[in-house]
Amino acid sequence: xxxxxxxxxxxxxxxxxxxxxxxxxxxxxxxxxxxxxxxxxxxxxxxxxxxxxxxxxxxxxxxxxxxxxxxxxxxxxxxxxxxxxxxxxxxxxxxxxxxxxxxxxxxxxxxxxxxxxxxxxxxxxxxxxxxxxxxxxxxxxxxxxxxxxxxxxxxxxxxxxxxxxxxxxxxxxxxxxxxxxxxxxxxxxxxxxxxxxx
Numbered sequence: 001x002x003x004x005x006x007x008x009x010x011x012x013x014x015x016x017x018x019x020x021x022x023x024x025x026x027x028x029x030x031x032x033x034x035x036x037x038x039x040x041x042x043x044x045x046x047x048x049x050x051x052x053x054x055x056x057x058x059x060x061x062x063x064x065x066x067x068x069x070x071x072x073x074x075x076x077x078x079x080x081x082x083x084x085x086x087x088x089x090x091x092x093x094x095x096x097x098x099x100x101x102x103x104x105x106x107x108x109x110x111x112x113x114x115x116x117x118x119x120x121x122x123x124x125x126x127x128x129x130x131x132x133x134x135x136x137x138x139x140x141x142x143x144x145x146x147x148x149x150x151x152x153x154x155x156x157x158x159x160x161x162x163x164x165x166x167x168x169x170x171x172x173x174x175x176x177x178x179x180x181x182x183x184x185x186x187x188x189x190x191x192x193x194x195x196x197x198x
Contacts, residue, residue, distance in 0.1 A: 041070045046101070049189075050166055056183040058130070059165040063122045072121075073165065075113045103168040114158040116146075123157075 041047050047070070054060060054068065062068050070076075120126075126143040129135055135143070142160065144150035158164075163177050172181035 037069050037071045037076070052189050053166045053184065056187055057165045057167070057180055063130075068165070073114050073118050074110075075115060075118075077113070104170060107162075107168075111156070111158040111162070114156065116156045119157040 038047055038051075050070075059068055059073070062072060123130070126147070127135055127140055141150065142153070145153040146155070146157075163171050163174075163180065167177055167180050167184060171177055172184070
């Protein structure tokens, strides 16, 4: 079982303290044993769309050239009730309506769920890019503020570095996303019945 999954699950159930919560805990733990993290995410999230986008991004693989999993970047969160009811992929359940999900609205919350500590596991030296080259002077000043060396900022890494693993349709026209958008356009989605997040 994924340790993050268990840790968040125990925290969520600890506050309930009822017989129903205990039963829900047992059912969820039994169903979650040895399930890959992506499968757990897939219960509620349109993982197929996100994996498609990520596979053509600069974050298709990590520093060790291994495919990046959801929990390498995002904080794992768990709600025993929704997890129980979303036993199958969410778009097969009537309680989840992917066409009602608005990625533009979700972006701010999602960026907050990408803590800097996760980014820094691969990006240890904030003054060099992934190729080991020195970053721009503006980048240095921004990272100085992030580290509290020269002013401060309330933004985390994902607050400035947006669309580096996922790219919704409405951001594909931005000049900064030109290369990423071209890779996606050259490789149209082949996922049948994808969740509908645009």
